[in-house]
Amino acid sequence: MDQKPARARIVDAAHELMLSIGLARTTTKEIAKAAGCSEAALYKYFSGKEDLFVTVLAERLPRLGGLLTELTAGQGTVEGNLTEIARQAALFYEQTFPMAASLYAEPQLKRRHEQGVGGLEAGPHLPIQQLDAYLRAEQGAGRIRADADTYAAASLLLGACAQRAFAYAALPGGQPPQSLDDFAVSLARTLLGGIS
DSSP states (O other): OOOOHHHHHHHHHHHHHHHHTTTTTOOOOHHHHHTOOOOHHHHHOOHHHHHHHHHHHHHSOOOHHHHHHOOOOTTSHHHHHHHHHHHHHHHHHHHHHHHGGGGOOOOOHHHHHHHHHHHTTTTTTTHHHHHHHHOOOOOOOOSSSOOHHHHHHHHHHHHHHHHHHHHOOOOOOOOSSOHHHHHHHHHHHHHHHHHH
16 A cells, blocks of 8 residues: 655644644654654655644645635625635634644743744734735725725634634534534625625
């Protein structure tokens, strides 16, 4: 049986460890061991744990960043596009929350992580900026009110998706009262009611 390439095994191992024990407690040594390779082999592909975290976000989680960069004003309906963004964002935050939550427990670790991702063009602010850019383009196409605050709208939509993940992760069973699809549709319609 063929084994996956080393890079894929490393990313898979990092994803599993970050989900199960959190980003803070995951080490490159543990990732390499779980991937069945040396730590030196890991560093052939990745500059460190932060680089791996960004790769896991991009390659193993729901496609939030890719979806946001692929959106084009005037294609589909604004409501349909916002619904899909809300659905993907809710899934994305649901999976990233357990991984990244441990960063906030230790200020030094959070600072080290911020320094590590600093040059990687990554961070939680990017989806807001990308969604804002899409909404501004729709505004320019006349499909969103000219006086609508697109940055606030982007922040509201993505903030609601992140809050959904945060609020229900702590509950036994962790189940929100609304299905993901119902949540996404309701959120998009409510937001669009204020900006269209």
